[in-house]
Amino acid sequence: MPLSPKAASCRMRFFRTIHGNEHRNEEWKMRIRLSVLCVMISATGWLSAAGAQDDLAYWQELAKRKLAGFEVTAVAPSPIEGLVELRGTSPRGPQVLYATGDGRYVLAGLLWDVERSVNLTAGVLQAMRRQALERVDLGSAVIHYPASSEGTSRGTLLYFLDPDCPYCRKFHAELPKLTASGIPVSIVLYPNRRLHPQAVATSHAIWCSEDRRAALDRWMSEQSMPVPASDGCRAPLETARLMAETAGVQGTPFFVFPDGRRLQGYRSAEELIAMWRAQKP
Structure with missing residues (x-):
């Protein structure tokens, strides 16, 4: 029996409604599936990043691919939530970087605890x-240069010296005050080839003298070139370069205290003595 136009129209609206609801239901089902999948992927990525935060091999490989010149030697928790602390070496010496757990973002700089006024880095x-x-x-x-008087046993003051550096010559006159105060000083001959090309030959001559301390003293005070005791002798300048990289030396005079603190440029003996005594045991 044929339907009336009104009944046919009603049936059409009914089927459209059912079909539309089915379509919307399928759409919502698809949305739910995608949402669950996204959550699973995000959780997996987060867990991978979290698990990698203390994985030294992971960060070493990442640094090799993404951070040219930086070699990760240790990984530690960062004071900032969400960041990991990367400790390592670069051509400039020891370096600390801060990275997000997935390694995408890396920060280079000084991290301060402003409440305590402490430079954590x-x-x-x-x-x-x-x-x-x-x-x-x-x-x-x-x-x-050993201490000439008894002092506290805190190691030695490491001093990087360029024999042609005018401020190194000026400081050399202060050296006896340090040793007299119980501070032993170990001098590293570190010539600046670019500024003082002749300082390399002078370093070899000083190092290869029979009495290195006396030869250095004469050169710094009188500019009297020492005579090497052996023609084949050479100063350990490559070792000095590696030590300078480790200490982060940028110029001379340069001082490194046993506790790791550093000073660059001319300083009076009194200032160095005060810093030495301020070291924590």
């Missing part, structure tokens, strides 16, 4: 330099 670098220099055989690369 500097503290980490200080400890890294101290540990690195403790592994160096200083006896094979320094001219040692």
Whole structure:
């Protein structure tokens, strides 16, 4: 029996409604499936990043691919939630970077605790330099000036010196005040080839003298070139360069305290003595 136009129209609206609801239901089902999938992917990525935060091999490989010149040697938690602290070495010496857990974003700079007025990054670098220099055989690369009076046993003040540096010559007159105050000083001959090309030959001559301390003293005070004891002798300038990289030396005079603190440029003996005594045991 044929339907009336009104009944036919009603039936059409009914089927459209059912079809539309089915379509919307399928659409919502699809949306739910996609949402669940996205959550699963995000959770997997988050767990992978979280698991990688303390994975040294993961960060070493990432640095090799993305951070040219930076070699990760240790990974530590960062004071900032969501960031990991990367400790390592670069051509400029020890370096600290901060990275997001997935390694996409990396920060280079100083991290301060403003409530305590503490430079957290500097503290980490200080400890890294101290540990690195403790592994160096200083006896094979320094001219040692022992303390002439008894002082606290805190190691030695490491002093990078360019024999042609005018401020190094000025400081050399202050050296006896340090040793008299109980501070031993270990001098590393570190000539600046670019500024003082002749300083390399002078360094070899000083190092290869029978009495290195006396030869250095004469050169710094009188500019009297020492006579090497052996023609084939050479100063350990490559070792000095590696030590300078470890300490982050940028110029001379340059001082490194046993606790890892550093000073660049001319300083009076009184200033260095005060800093020495301020070191924590």
